[in-house]
Amino acid sequence: MKIGIDIGGSHIGVGLIEGSELKDTVDKFFSLEDRNDIENAILRNIDELVNQLLFKYNISLENIESIGVACPGTVTDGKITSWNLGLKNYNLKSKLIEKYNLNVTVRNDGKCAALMEKKYGAMKDFDDCVFVNIGTGIGGAAFLGGELLEPKRYSGFEFGHMTLVKDGIPCTCGKKGCFERYCSIKALKTRITKTLNIDSTDMSGQYLREHVMVEYHDRIQDDINEFIDYLRIGICNLIDIFEPEVVCFGGSFSYYEGHPVLEKLIKEINKAGTTFNEEKPKIVTAFFKNDAGIIGATI
Ligand SMILES: [Zn+2]
Numbered sequence: 562m563k564i565g566i567d568i569g570g571s572h573i574g575v576g577l578i579e580g581s582e583l584k585d586t587v588d589k590f591f592s593l594e595d596r597n598d599i600e601n602a603i604l605r606n607i608d609e610l611v612n613q614l615l616f617k618y619n620i621s622l623e624n625i626e627s628i629g630v631a632c633p634g635t636v637t638d639g640k641i642t643s644w645n646l647g648l649k650n651y652n653l654k655s656k657l658i659e660k661y662n663l664n665v666t667v668r669n670d671g672k673c674a675a676l677m678e679k680k681y682g683a684m685k686d687f688d689d690c691v692f693v694n695i696g697t698g699i700g701g702a703a704f705l706g707g708e709l710l711e712p713k714r715y716s717g718f719e720f721g722h723m724t725l726v727k728d729g730i731p732c733t734c735g736k737k738g739c740f741e742r743y744c745s746i747k748a749l750k751t752r753i754t755k756t757l758n759i760d761s762t763d764m765s766g767q768y769l770r771e772h773v774m775v776e777y778h779d780r781i782q783d784d785i786n787e788f789i790d791y792l793r794i795g796i797c798n799l800i801d802i803f804e805p806e807v808v809c810f811g812g813s814f815s816y817y818e819g820h821p822v823l824e825k826l827i828k829e830i831n832k833a834g835t836t837f838n839e840e841k842p843k844i845v846t847a848f849f850k851n852d853a854g855i856i857g858a859t860i
Contacts, residue, residue: 564614564625566607567670567855568632570645570697570747573603575610576855577618581681583852587613599647604656611661627664628657629858631673633698635716639667644733645698669716670854671700672709674811674847677857679704682848683809691805691842693720693796694854696766696812699741703803721745725795743791746813752784753777766813770820785822793829800830801837811847811854818846 565583567574574588587610595602615621630653634643639654657665675684675692684690690704699721703710711717721741722734729738742748750769754761757777764773774781796808810817817823827844829835847853 563859564628565855565858566630573606630667631670631854631858673857674853675702677853683845687807694812695814807843815847815850
């Protein structure tokens with residue numbers, strides 16, 4: 562058995578993984594206090610959640626082969642730099658090895674989810690693929706000829722930080738007008754709750770999707786249309802660059818499978834004149850949904 566750890570912008574999930582299956586998962590949201598002391602909070606929460614799982618299944622660390630961590634941002638030799646989390650060169654890998662004395666890998670979450678979907682999920686039958694993880698931010702990966710593209714310097718594939726709007730909304734990365742400021746689920750939530758003048762602090766993605774977007778549909782139509790427009794531009798840019806056979810959406814956006822927002826986005830992308838070449842790729846959502854990262858961290 563392996564332990565997969567998914568560090569998100571707002572929470573940590575720890576899962577027990579057997580083969581390519583997620584046996585169980587426990588998670589915890591960051592408190593305000595955690596956010597002020599994020600480095601220690603990450604370790605403390607991981608420790609608590611790992612113990613919880615081991616206790617639940619009555620197993621010890623000896624039953625665990627390795628630990629894999631998926632986290633947002635750039636990972637270099639196990640060191641995380643993540644503007645979303647407020648981390649700079651945080652060596653989580655060495656801290657976890659010190660604590661658990663197990664083999665530890667730490668990788669960018671978008672890459673972990675992409676590897677999982679490529680090996681076992683929605684992209685397994687394709688060679689040229691673009692994976693776009695849309696959640697708190699936007700990350701991703703690309704495969705050409707079945708191989709994951711990996712730059713020598715940094716993680717690369719910072720899709721979320723390509724500039725979409727000149728002098729646009731300031732981003733946590735220091736630039737302005739980044740793709741994720743307009744097209745992450747967080748950006749969509751911010752936009753909608755601002756229009757409706759409601760509190761978004763504790764609103765889950767599911768609540769936003771299944772209640773708010775249905776109930777207030779007429780009042781937020783412009784927000785949704787603008788979200789789709791920007792997303793279409795960003796995705797079509799990626800299609801022109803990589804010419805993939807498939808584009809797969811991961812992160813919380815993967816739950817929009819069959820939702821009018823994703824249906825409309827696909828329709829817009831498929832219109833004539835949106836990409837350089839007329840033939841469009843297939844557009845799918847992650848088979849493992851939000852679990853792709855936590856399982857993928859261990860492969
Ligand atoms: Zn940015």
